[in-house]
Amino acid sequence: MELSLSNSSSLRFPQNDFLSLHNCSRPGSFHTFSNKKLASKSISLWRPLIWRQHRLLRLKTQTATESNASGDKHGDDDFIVEDVPHLTDFLPDLPSYTNPLKKSQAYAIVKKTFVSPEDMVAKEIIVQKDSPRGIHFRRAGPREKVFFTPEEVRACIVTCGGLCPGINTVIREIVCGLKNMYGVDDVLGIQGGYSGFYSKNTLNLTTKVVNDIHKRGGTFLQTSRGGHDTKKIVDNIQDRGINQVYIIGGDGTQKGAAAIYKEVEKRGIKVAVAGIPKTIDNDIAVIDKSFGFDTAVEEAQRAINAAHVEAESVQNGVGIVKLMGRYSGFIAMLATLGNRDVDCCLIPESPFYLEGPGGLYEYVEQQLKENRHVLIVLAEGAGQEYVAQSMQAFQEKDASGNRLLLDVGLWLTQHIKDHFTNVRKMTTNMKYIGTSCFFGSCLGHMISSNIPNLSPLFELDGFQNRLKLCSTYSKESKVKTRTEGTLDDLEKLKNRSQ
Known part of the structure; x- marks a missing residue:
């Protein structure tokens, strides 16, 4: 172990x-x-808290062919990408736009640090000289091209499950990031967990409203367990014209987020669903440390x-x-x-x-x-x-x-x-x-709350290219990874880990 x-x-x-x-x-x-x-x-130290899907793409490129010609015994079959679903997978004609960050003077430095869609992160940090090229993941971060304009975005944020220090900080970062970085004006707060979608408990979130919420414990939006009715939730998302959904919660919450994504894909609507991992136990992958x-x-x-x-x-x-x-x-x-x-x-x-x-x-x-x-x-x-x-x-x-x-x-x-x-x-x-x-x-300690945490911002950036960015881990590798998945995989992983 x-x-x-x-x-x-x-x-x-x-x-x-x-x-x-x-x-x-x-x-x-x-x-x-x-x-x-x-x-x-x-x-295993890691448990499957969030759904997982292997969407393995073996990249067959000239680079692999050239590496074989040069005597490298590891060919293209050794380079595997665990990818995430893309909006264009079921909306192939979706137009792209220039990232609003490119026009912002306040974030001029970002122009030099846009992440290429081809950037990968290796699962294994330490390898042997003769090791296969192995599994890789898409690197998170802002892209030059996005799939939403600021004017069309209507985002919502919901918190579900148990309490955790720092939830209000995450809410604040999402709201401020959407408004100040991406120019989004319309952000809603769904109150009371999943049931808030169809009980019409909603707040209009502005930078002024969320200005001081990081100084409080608990969750500004209130929370609850259960109350998940997928069809009612997606119906409400459509009725309100919401096209970006930020869901903050643990394994049960993310399982619900997966169900929402499946329904969105089934209906073929342009809605991005992101699960932001919340666990006080720090037993979730991808991120170095879970908030709280x-x-x-x-x-x-x-x-x-x-x-x-x-x-x-x-x-x-x-x-x-x-x-x-x-x-x-x-x-x-x-x-x-x-x-x-x-x-x-x-x-x-x-x-x-x-x-x-x-x-x-x-x-x-x-x-x-x-x-x-x-x-x-x-x-x-x-x-x-x-x-x-x-x-x-x-x-x-x-x-x-x-x-x-x-x-x-x-x-x-x-x-x-x-x-x-x-x-x-x-x-x-x-x-x-x-x-x-x-x-x-508890109120999140200031040293933790005020050190910049890129996880919420990566979720914002991910919306421009991906349908959802949810975190989990691989039991087989026992290291933190960024993967995506389906409901069917969750039970299989739980049984396998036990």
Whole structure:
């Protein structure tokens, strides 16, 4: 298993180990424990949060022929492009126009940095000398030619699903980008998620309206789960004359965006649909970091510090902090690395076990004997298999179709207490802090909110050439990629990853 911490570094751990991050200030304290009780299975750090479609184009060009003639054993079949649907795929006679940025004095620098439609980004950054040319992706960014004029654009923005720090910043960037960069006057805000399309909850968004919304938490447009009726939504899009749809949300939201795209394509109407990935867990690809993630990691420090103070202030203190992370442990891991007081970090990607040599109970006892306290951080998705075994099957789902997770923090707190009381005959002082519902409503930290983030702007630029630009990742490559897909592929990828 590979845990990528950034674009330039990664930590590698054996599969089926549980990751124990000891206090990093102590020499030799960072290691893993072999999992002896769990059956071997493949574990991937990435989960398919958004739909994916392989539209592989093998570029047969003279360059490939020339490379073969020069002795290069990798021909044109080795150069593969995972492309995205284009407006002209079903509207072949669509006229193109000069990009408005070319006439703007404020963005004169852009004239020198337009992205060529032929620019590609390689999936693999590090390759061997004899490696195939491999899979490539279209580079995002502004093109010289676009397929909308500012006068014809009527855009709308909608936020769906759970809260995440920075949503208002994204809304503001889209509105300001459309109006100031592309000269678009008509931008609507759909209130209350997908259901807002057909309940007529709409705001007219101007730069004045959104001027200060990035200073607030939550979402200025309000949100909801579920409420997706594809035909009603597309009917409303047509009735209102909307031709650009920006959808901010997670995996369930993007699945809905895929359905909207399919209906748009079926009707043959000139409507661009873009999904802007929203996940506080940072488990979505293409982008270096999902908005709200830095805030979550920073806010987690408060909970970790509080639990540490509580644990070290008593005899045999055990502090447990549960952080967000349904399928990935990025928040827990990065918060642990940044804190340095955490003794053990449990994440969904790396299964753990409780009893026996090398188990969590043994490690906690060792730390209590050495330091008189122990601090554990765990992601909410870690150890769910144990909770399910000890409790009645829990299949309840939220309105988005996500299975509601059991509180592994409370479960672990009780089991550690029972083990040391009944088995080891030791008294422990437990302190549990659960923070899963707190981070989403936080105001995004200013360092994160004010550093320019090109993701919303790339979505704007992408509208000029593409029907949709939605982000996902490839389980096979375990690296972030820009791909597109269909609803049918989503379930296949989920089953394959599990």
